[in-house]
Amino acid sequence: MGYKFSFDVIWENADVLISGFWVTLQITGISIVLGLLLGALIAILRLSRNFVLSKITAGYIEFFRCTPVLVQLVWIFYCLPIVLRIELTNFISSIIALTLYVGATYGEAFRSGIQAVSKDQIEAGIALGLSSAQRTRYIILPQAVRIIIPVLLSNSISLFKESSLVSTVGMNDLMYKGRLLSATTFRPIEILTTVAMIYFVFAFPIALITRKLEVKLAKKLER
Amino acid sequence: MEKNEDDYFIRIINLRKSFGNLHVLRNFNLNVKHKERVIIVGPSGKGKSTLLRCVMGLEEMDEGEIFVEDRPYIISGSSRKYQISKEIQLQIGMVFQSFNLFPHLTVMQNLLLAAVKVRKMSQKEAFEKSLNLLKKIGLEDKMNEYPSRLSGGQKQRVAIARALVMDPKIMLFDEVTSALDPELIKEVLDVMEQLASEGMTMLVVTHEMGFAKEVGDKVIFMDEGTIVEEGKPEVLFSDPKEKRTRQFLSHFL
Numbered sequence: 026m027g028y029k030f031s032f033d034v035i036w037e038n039a040d041v042l043i044s045g046f047w048v049t050l051q052i053t054g055i056s057i058v059l060g061l062l063l064g065a066l067i068a069i070l071r072l073s074r075n076f077v078l079s080k081i082t083a084g085y086i087e088f089f090r091c092t093p094v095l096v097q098l099v100w101i102f103y104c105l106p107i108v109l110r111i112e113l114t115n116f117i118s119s120i121i122a123l124t125l126y127v128g129a130t131y132g133e134a135f136r137s138g139i140q141a142v143s144k145d146q147i148e149a150g151i152a153l154g155l156s157s158a159q160r161t162r163y164i165i166l167p168q169a170v171r172i173i174i175p176v177l178l179s180n181s182i183s184l185f186k187e188s189s190l191v192s193t194v195g196m197n198d199l200m201y202k203g204r205l206l207s208a209t210t211f212r213p214i215e216i217l218t219t220v221a222m223i224y225f226v227f228a229f230p231i232a233l234i235t236r237k238l239e240v241k242l243a244k245k246l247e248r
Numbered sequence: 249m250e251k252n253e254d255d256y257f258i259r260i261i262n263l264r265k266s267f268g269n270l271h272v273l274r275n276f277n278l279n280v281k282h283k284e285r286v287i288i289v290g291p292s293g294k295g296k297s298t299l300l301r302c303v304m305g306l307e308e309m310d311e312g313e314i315f316v317e318d319r320p321y322i323i324s325g326s327s328r329k330y331q332i333s334k335e336i337q338l339q340i341g342m343v344f345q346s347f348n349l350f351p352h353l354t355v356m357q358n359l360l361l362a363a364v365k366v367r368k369m370s371q372k373e374a375f376e377k378s379l380n381l382l383k384k385i386g387l388e389d390k391m392n393e394y395p396s397r398l399s400g401g402q403k404q405r406v407a408i409a410r411a412l413v414m415d416p417k418i419m420l421f422d423e424v425t426s427a428l429d430p431e432l433i434k435e436v437l438d439v440m441e442q443l444a445s446e447g448m449t450m451l452v453v454t455h456e457m458g459f460a461k462e463v464g465d466k467v468i469f470m471d472e473g474t475i476v477e478e479g480k481p482e483v484l485f486s487d488p489k490e491k492r493t494r495q496f497l498s499h500f501l
Binding site for chain 1: 304305306337338340342348349351352361362365366367396410411414
């Protein structure tokens with residue numbers, strides 16, 4: 026007597042999964058937008074000539090890149106309210122944690138992209154009389170963007186998956202709904218497989234586009 | 249007889265530059281007259297490029313002064329930390345060994361960028377000027393191509409045109425044919441020869457001795473960061489006075 030797969034449970038609970046996926050998209054989307062702003066700021070500070078600011082920023086980047094996102098989430102959800110004596114909903118603390126995490130990875134992507142533009146290019150700009158702001162605007166940023174975009178996309182796919190961790194602080198995202206349904210329907214294999222498929226179907230095309238874009242953009246920067 | 253300093257376009261006085269303990273330039277003096285073509289030859293890594301880079305303002309001198317048409321290039325500050333005159337810097341054009349075209353811009357956009365943004369020409373004026381220069385170097389059909397689609401020789405010709413759009417009064421050439429395949433060198437030297445024949449003041453660092461003989465008004469042999477010997481090309485190449493010059497030139501026979 027083997028296990029009988031039954032995917033009926035999926036159709037019966039489709040609305041629950043869809044509402045969970047909507048929360049996942051919201052949390053990921055908001056964190057990406059805020060993370061981009063934070064990342065840009067972080068890159069500017071990291072590249073600033075102010076030694077202290079640069080080092081503090083580097084510390085922030087490495088801390089958030091090198092510790093588990095799960096711990097960051099839990100820490101912000103449980104400890105931040107105690108430290109700051111404020112109340113945070115799990116939605117807000119999820120956004121804060123994921124933004125801080127992805128801001129660090131975006132910031133690092135911005136920094137490395139900007140620094141990847143060769144010194145020769147900057148010198149050619151100086152020799153033509155372009156001011157520092159003009160060199161940044163017309164020479165460095167356009168080239169850096171082509172290096173950075175594939176990295177940002179790849180970081181964003183990671184964030185999309187990592188966002189499933191918000192279910193551990195009670196956020197009712199796709200993962201949370203999946204676990205809830207698993208417990209109530211006793212069909213964890215079917216449900217978690219479906220949850221994984223939903224993540225995959227959404228992330229895989231973006232991963233494909235990222236690869237294509239990477240090759241295409243790199244070609245544009247050949248000298 | 250009183251020396252007429254107005255004759256000189258640029259005067260470099262007592263230039264000194266070191267990187268850490270490495271003295272790249274010392275007691276370096278050079279005067280270049282209007283329309284004069286000065287060719288600098290010498291072993292690699294002995295300060296020739298650094299000299300051009302100091303003149304272009306890409307490298308800071310440790311000591312020394314530069315005057316362009318008797319106006320000081322350094323307008324404030326002292327050694328190691330100083331401000332150069334942007335106005336004078338704009339009279340200087342430079343072409344690099346590695347071309348340094350902007351890869352994200354087409355050939356035409358490479359020429360237009362500084363013309364429009366720095367020289368404040370109108371789009372139309374800058375376009376016409378750029379097109380004329382591209383015609384002159386025989387690359388007008390490439391104006392919409394990206395640099396990656398050009399050969400090394402074509403890239404370097406575009407780089408020369410890009411510098412010329414800015415109407416420089418002196419052009420610096422830093423080993424501009426060293427990165428090229430041998431069969432592509434001539435097309436670049438031809439453009440430079442044409443430029444010389446039109447009366448451009450030029451300061452050229454090169455290993456092309458044929459070009460030096462043909463085009464140079466004055467050839468300078470530089471070693472260990474200073475001028476060992478200088479003279480008219482026909483004299484310096486056929487009858488060098490210094491042993492080091494003879495040794496160096498013997499490699500090119």
